[in-house]
Amino acid sequence: MISFILALAALVAGYIFYGRFVERVFGADDRPTPAISKADGVDYIVLPSWKIFMIQFLNIAGTGPIFGAIMGAKFGPSAYLWIVFGCIFAGAVHDYMSGMLSSRHGGANLPDLVGTYLGKSTKTVMLFFSILLLMMVGAVFVFSPAKILGNIWEPAFSVEHFGPYSFWITVVFIYYIIATLLPVDKIIGRIYPVFAIALIFMAVALMVVLFMKFPDIPEVWEGLKDTPGGALTKNPIFPCLFISIACGAISGFHATQSPLMARCIKSEKMGRPIFYGAMITEGAVALIWATVASYFFYGKPEPAYQLIPGGVDAINDAPSIVHLVCNDWLGVFGGILAILGVVAAPITSGDTALRSARLIIADFLKLEQKQVRKRLYICIPLFAAVFALLIWQMNDHTGFEKLWSWFGWSNQALSVFTLWTVTVYLVREKKLFWITLVPALFMTWVCTTFFFFSPNSLGLSLPVSYAIGFAAVLTAIGWFSVWYKKNCRTTIR
Numbered sequence: 001m002i003s004f005i006l007a008l009a010a011l012v013a014g015y016i017f018y019g020r021f022v023e024r025v026f027g028a029d030d031r032p033t034p035a036i037s038k039a040d041g042v043d044y045i046v047l048p049s050w051k052i053f054m055i056q057f058l059n060i061a062g063t064g065p066i067f068g069a070i071m072g073a074k075f076g077p078s079a080y081l082w083i084v085f086g087c088i089f090a091g092a093v094h095d096y097m098s099g100m101l102s103s104r105h106g107g108a109n110l111p112d113l114v115g116t117y118l119g120k121s122t123k124t125v126m127l128f129f130s131i132l133l134l135m136m137v138g139a140v141f142v143f144s145p146a147k148i149l150g151n152i153w154e155p156a157f158s159v160e161h162f163g164p165y166s167f168w169i170t171v172v173f174i175y176y177i178i179a180t181l182l183p184v185d186k187i188i189g190r191i192y193p194v195f196a197i198a199l200i201f202m203a204v205a206l207m208v209v210l211f212m213k214f215p216d217i218p219e220v221w222e223g224l225k226d227t228p229g230g231a232l233t234k235n236p237i238f239p240c241l242f243i244s245i246a247c248g249a250i251s252g253f254h255a256t257q258s259p260l261m262a263r264c265i266k267s268e269k270m271g272r273p274i275f276y277g278a279m280i281t282e283g284a285v286a287l288i289w290a291t292v293a294s295y296f297f298y299g300k301p302e303p304a305y306q307l308i309p310g311g312v313d314a315i316n317d318a319p320s321i322v323h324l325v326c327n328d329w330l331g332v333f334g335g336i337l338a339i340l341g342v343v344a345a346p347i348t349s350g351d352t353a354l355r356s357a358r359l360i361i362a363d364f365l366k367l368e369q370k371q372v373r374k375r376l377y378i379c380i381p382l383f384a385a386v387f388a389l390l391i392w393q394m395n396d397h398t399g400f401e402k403l404w405s406w407f408g409w410s411n412q413a414l415s416v417f418t419l420w421t422v423t424v425y426l427v428r429e430k431k432l433f434w435i436t437l438v439p440a441l442f443m444t445w446v447c448t449t450f451f452f453f454s455p456n457s458l459g460l461s462l463p464v465s466y467a468i469g470f471a472a473v474l475t476a477i478g479w480f481s482v483w484y485k486k487n488c489r490t491t492i493r
Contacts, residue, residue, distance in 0.1 A: 001210070003220045004291045007080045011283050014088030019276040022093055025432050026100050028268040034107035035264050040370050042183045043359060044107060047264045049274065054196040055188060055264075057278040058348035059257040060095070061199065063144055064247020065286035066345060067318035072245035073293035075237050077220040082241055083290060086249025087283035090439035092276045094250055094415055097422040097436060099258030099275035100268065107263040109360045110255050114417055117424040126417055127364060130256055133414060134357040135382075136407045137253060139389040141350030142172050145343040148319050152336070169390070172347060177383060179351035180358055181375050188352065195344035202326070203285045206292055209329045216300040217291065236462060239450040239469070242443075243408045248286025250443065252414025253349075254279070256356045292325055357382055406456065413447045416440060423480075427488050437480070441473055448472040 038044045047055075072079040102108050105116065110130055115123025146168035158167035179187045247253070258275055265274065296304040296311070305311030308328045314320035361378050362369050369375050419440035426433035449469030452460045460468075 001214050001217065001291070003077055003080050004210070004287060007084045007287050008284060010084045011087060011280050011287070014084075014092070015277060015280045018088055019092065019096070019272050019280070022096055022276065022435060023272045025426070025435060026097065026271075027431070028100065028271055030267065030269070033103055033265050033268060034262065035266060038106060038263075042370055043260075044263045045183070046266050049266070049270050051193065052261050052264055052270070053274050053278060055192045055352075056257070056261045056274050057281055058192050058196055058199065058344065059260065059352045060247065060251065060254045060278060061282055061285065061345040061349060063141070063318075063346045063349075064245075064251060064253075065282050066289050066322065067144075068245045069248050069286040069289040070293040070296075070318045070321055072241055072248075073290045073297060075235075075241045075244070076298075077218050077222065077294075078237055078241060079245060079290045079294075080220055080287070082245055083248050083283055083286050086242075086245075087279060087286075089435075090415075090419075090443070091248075091250035091254070091283070092279040093435055093439065094252075094418055094422075095254045095258055095279045096271060096275040097425075098255035098418050099262045100271045101422060101425060102259035102262035103265065103268060103271070107259060109259050109356070109363055110414075110418065111360060112363060114421050117421045117428075118417070122417070127360065129410070129417075130414065131357050131360060133253065133407070133410050134256060134353045134360075135386050135389060136410070137353035138176065138350050138357075138386045139393055140407055141346035141353070142169055142176070142386075142390055143393060144319065145346045145350075146172055148323065148343050151319075151323060163394075172350070173383075173387070173390075175347070176351050176354055177379070180354045180379055180383075181372065188348075188355075192348060195348050198344050199285075203288050205330055206325075207288050210288070210291055210295075213295075215295040215304075217294045218298050239446045239453065242446045243412055243450050245286065245290075246408060246411050248283055248290075250415050250439070251411055252416070252418055253353070253411050255414065255418040256360075257349075257352055260352060260356060260359075293321065296321060296325060354382065354386065409447065409450055409454065409457070412443060412450075416443045416447055419443060427484060430488070441476060444476050445469045445473045 034044055035046045039046070069079065069083070072082070098110065098113070101113055102110075105113060108116075111123050111127040114126040143165070146165045149168040150165040154165065154167050242249070261274060265271065296308075297315070304325070305315055308324050310320075310324055314324055358375065358378050359369070361367075361382070362374075365378075367374055367377065419436050423433050423436045423440055426436060446469075449465045450457075452458045452468050453462055453465035
């Protein structure tokens, strides 16, 4: 628990000191934002700063900082280090810079930003890549909350005639359609604060119980890999930990969400608490769940999975771990509220993911979105494709596992493109580019190594994958050095 306390304090200090430093590097000022200069009452609209923070936090929260942190805790105390350092120096910087860069470019979406700084060919790749990722997010984040809610209650008629979880899948899918079509302040701007309260309650309640129990769990200084009772995963820490814990440390998906709120902020000076602050908050949620999972997996003298009824069967099922822990710790009422918080996270990421997909496609087609009819031109085929992906996922017994695996890798690969985009921007503006170059190189190494090593992709041996990943980093350094010498010889501010 001492590691948890120190990690939590480090996140707060990171926001106060490093967040302020990053803000100075970017140079936020008082120029008109897209919410003012391009106001349309649908997507470009000024919202209160507290509401934007809530929406941004829920946009990026998803199941990543919960499920990812739980599975990442299997790697032992090293999860704490990745959440803290990844969040402060990579994830929060990534989210802040992508949001502020979008604001500086009139609320531009990620593919347009990539095209501006990495070229038209890269923009085309990113266009299809980001839309596919957002569709996967929509499909995954329909099924995971439906499964949690279905385990609590579901109409017998629906289960008998249409299969398990069909009722909640339908409800969530209908909500996604409505939230994607309507102006941002009509559904998202009104319902998100309610979801945020549930999610924050869940995190705070679990943290209070953690301090009450103050469990004896592995600390960072006791070893980063070897854990009492034996390791629960055979995967290597590098690169697998850095893919397992994405949303609690760094996530490329966030760069597709930040432009949504960049179109709603009244002043650039709101950027640090909204973009950097939301990521730090998500890191805190991930820390709480990593600590809960550490107690569940490795608590002493006996791990919690041996103490909580049904725990042994839930070791490899993150949603079941959430359900068991919340009910055991918080009782029936508290457990329901906590479960609703966990359900709110993926739902509020799924709807904005599909909203982002609509806006990206609309920008590509140059199709204005003020009229409902023109929004439907995009939404009908978009939701048809997501529905087909969802049906495949449900019919294939390994569909969810495959989809989640590819989502995890593509999510982190997207962060690589974003970090390189921001790095080029900072170089061109003669600003301190090291703050994004270092995480860009690290995530290039992680994603390349994982792609060649993962059984769901090429499945090469670990030493060969390490070598290819290192070669990719050297290539990136060489490419950047040549480009920098040709284009930017002046002094960095």
